[in-house]
Amino acid sequence: MTVTEAPVATPINIVLLSLFVFLVYLRLKPAKPQTLPRAPPPTVFRTFTPPELFPYNGLNGMPVYLAVRGRVFDVTSGKNFYGPGGPYANFAGRDASRGLACGSFDEDMLTKDLDGPLDHLEGLVGEQLDALQGWEDRFSEKYLVVGKLVAVPSDETEADAGGDAKPAAA
Amino acid sequence: MAGIVEQLDNKIAGLLAGWNIYSTVLLVGIIGFIGYVVYDTQDADTHPLLLARQAQASYVRQPGESAIYRSPETPHGYPLRTGLGVKPPGTPMYSAGRDGDLRDIWRRVTGEIPLEKNVQSSGTAKLMTIFGKEGVKEHDIADITKEITIIGKHLKDHGAKRVAIYLPNSVEFLAALFAGAFYGFSPILIPYNQPHATLIDLLNATGADSLIAQAGSLPLADVGKGVARLRQVIWTVEETSRHMDWNEIPEGIGGKIDVSVWHQLVQDHKATPGTLPENRGEAANVVFLWQEAVGKGAEIVEFTQHNLSAAIGALISALPAAQRFTPSDTFLPADAFTQSYCLALTLAALFAHSTVTINSVAGPGVDLSLAARKVAPTIMVASAESAIKLHNTTTVTITSSLKKLAHYLETTILTAGRMPTDSFFSRLNAPSRASVGTTPGKLRILFISERAGLNTPPLSSNDLSDIRIYTGARVIYALTAASVAGAVAQTNIYDYRRGHGPENKHSHFGVPVSSVEVKLKDTSSHKTTDDSAAGEIVVTGPSVAGGEASLGATGTFKEDHTLAYV
Known part of the structure; x- marks a missing residue:
């Protein structure tokens, strides 16, 4: 078989040609840009009253929140400590200020009447306030502030309670 | 079973029986092509995932506002950049340096305040004027x-x-x-x-x-x-x-x-x-x-001087270390010094002891090749008007199909995340280029700015990509505003992605610079929801006059966390 007689369109040539074209196509095909999964939507800052904060105790798939001196921290990532069954579980969904200041995890450290006024921390001494400040600094470093805590009959709470009273962070 | 194998064997034998000189040529071609692909494959200039999520969003947002977005340089919980980090002689080695002001910039120019360690220059910055x-x-x-x-x-x-x-x-x-x-x-x-x-x-x-x-x-x-x-x-x-x-x-x-x-x-x-x-x-x-x-x-x-030094410091640090201003750069401002973005970049160039060439032919809409004649700038700052002019005048020169092919090939390289370099094929069939500067190929960065609220012509991401090919330079597109010194946000220098947003609309503006943080306040028509962030652009930070400013423009943060107009 000489060169001049060689047929071009033999099956093997067609196979090789299509392979070639396919490789060129692969090369020129624009690569799909890499994408990351969507970031979780940011938590909306809320104003809580003690009864509203109460369900955020880690039970029933809820996140764990606790309040220190009016600021509500999302401590879900520290669930082992603050969640159900943890050593600090009493604080979940509650105002933990007095308990943290006194270094006590007992029930009687918590404000009993959720509908009553907030605990203004009367009767705490210097050392206890220092301890509380230490905790607060630690929380601010580690956890997000997702809201503020106000007493129940507050104008601001009533104004806000309509729209975003539903948990936005769930 | 044996029958099937035998049949298959016969089929292959039959197929191979047709082997001739053309098959050999094709095979050599395939092997050669694979070899070329292996030789030619390079990594993208930056990791693609770094472009997939750019600004950092805060985890908590206020009702009626979007999350607060920041540059990854100054994440949430850290202070925003406040200045230049000026270190007069005798400053302890690991101190952060002062914020500095214009006086410190000039003292750097004269060499009174030394450059960073490991940076050599002639001792001062250089200033040149181009006279027609x-x-x-x-x-x-x-x-x-x-x-x-x-x-x-x-x-x-x-x-x-x-x-x-x-x-x-x-x-x-x-x-x-x-x-x-x-x-x-x-x-x-x-x-x-x-x-x-x-x-x-x-x-x-x-x-x-x-x-x-x-x-x-x-x-x-x-x-x-x-x-x-x-x-x-x-x-x-x-x-x-x-x-x-x-x-x-x-x-x-x-x-x-x-x-x-x-x-x-x-x-x-x-x-x-x-x-x-x-x-x-x-x-x-x-x-x-x-x-x-x-x-x-x-x-x-x-x-204030604090606003300016924060803005200049943020513009310097927004460039990755390998791309920053150096003493061997030649900087040409082709926009007016009365624009704070152009002035801040000029001062950044002086601060780094670059050669600053000044042409009085500068301002919105000047012809860039005219502005850059007699010099070979490596870094330029141009108005959007000038950039669109350069784009349009060069685009009309692409008429032959060979030029179109060359342009297409470089576009694919850009889409793959790389800046096209001089290669065998690009020399054989170079795409249309704009002549900017006396030495072609010297220009490495082109800063283009959008001025919020002033009806600046829009540059789409495809336009910007074309300008990268025409100038051979990396292009940075910045959003600037009246009350923000320097830029509000600017694109990543390695972000060459195309097709972001519609044609004839502004491309995205990348991430906020490290001296500001940006949030979007709900308007009557644009609201932030759990799925998307949109609203009026509000900028806060040390480079903002008065600390906080609302731009009066509606923006959105896209899925890749880049700021864009709605």
Whole structure:
């Protein structure tokens, strides 16, 4: 078989040609840009009253929140400590200020009447306030502030309670 | 079973029986192609995932607002960038450095404040002026220092507090700006080429008591009458017109205004030593005007020195280390110094001891190849108008299918995340390029800015990609605004992605610079939800005049966390 007689369109040539074209196509095909999964939507800052904060105790798939001196921290990532069954579980969904200041995890450290006024921390001494400040600094470093805590009959709470009273962070 | 194998064997044998010289050629071609692909495959300039999620969003947002977005350089919980990190000689090695101000920038230029470790330069920054066709003149930094002291002292002695600088881009412009910082007066930067009536309005609105302007650029009699507070005028005179007497005071304004001439002042005080005064207290603010076009009304914005140094520091650090300004760079501002973005980048170039070439042909819409003739800039800053002009004039030259193919091939390289480099194929069949600078291929970065609220022509991501091919430079697209010094946000230098957003709309503006944080406030038509962030752009940070500013434009943060107009 000489060169001049060689047929071009033999099956093997067609196979090789299509392979070639396919490789060129692969090369020129624009690569799909890499994408990351969507970031979780940011938590909306809320104003809580003690009864509203109460369900955020880690039970029933809820996140764990606790309040220190009016600021509500999302401590879900520290669930082992603050969640159900943890050593600090009493604080979940509650105002933990007095308990943290006194270094006590007992029930009687918590404000009993959720509908009553907030605990203004009367009767705490210097050392206890220092301890509380230490905790607060630690929380601010580690956890997000997702809201503020106000007493129940507050104008601001009533104004806000309509729209975003539903948990936005769930 | 054996039958199937045998049949398959026969089929393959039959297929191979047709092997001839063309098959060999094809096989060699395939192997050669695979070899070329293996040889040619390179990593993208940056990791693609770094472009997939760019700004950092805060985890908590206020109701009625979006999350707060920041540059990854200054994450949430860390302070925003406040300055340049100036380290005068004798500063402890690991200290962060001072924020600095314009005085420190000039002291860096003169070499009084050293460069960073491991950076070598000739000892000072370099300043050159391009004179039309005639060529390029280099200025002696010590001479300019002397001019700063002479002009500054002259204005201070005459009680100047607010000095309007009405000059095209020039060395005198920069000298007057620095003189303000050293001698305690506020420079007012007025965009050049205003109609006389507008100029008088602007001088009155800004409360200027002195004026530095090009001789013959304005009628002194009218301005003297129209601007009651004006006490002092300094003319700058081009070398070719210095034989004329410019000290003449027109009749009718009496002895109210003191007129002097820049080069004569410098001449008269040649003997005095040009030593800069010690830094005492805060340097004065700098006043910028935010104007859609000459002749229109302007928003007056006063930036403190802190605003400016934060803006410059953020623009420097926004570039990755390998791409920053170096002493071997040649910087050409092709936009006006009265734009804070252009000025901040110029000061950044001076701070890094780059060579700054100044062409008075600069401003929105200038022809970039005209602005860059006689020099070979490596970094340029241009207005969106100039960039779109360059894009349009070059695009019409792509007519032959070979040029189209070359353009297409470089586009695929860009889409793959790499900047096209000179290769065998690009030399064989080069795509259409725009001629910017005397040495093609020298330009490495082109800064383009969108001015919020001023009807700047939009550049889509495809336009920007084309400009990368036409200039061979990496393109940065920035969002600038009246009350924010420097930029609000600018694109990642390695972000070459195309097809983001519709054609004929603004491309995205990347991430906020490290001196600001950006949030979007709900408007009646655009609201932030759990799925998307949209609303009026609100900027906070050390480079914002007054600390916080609302841009009056609606924006959104896209899925890749880049800021864009809605």
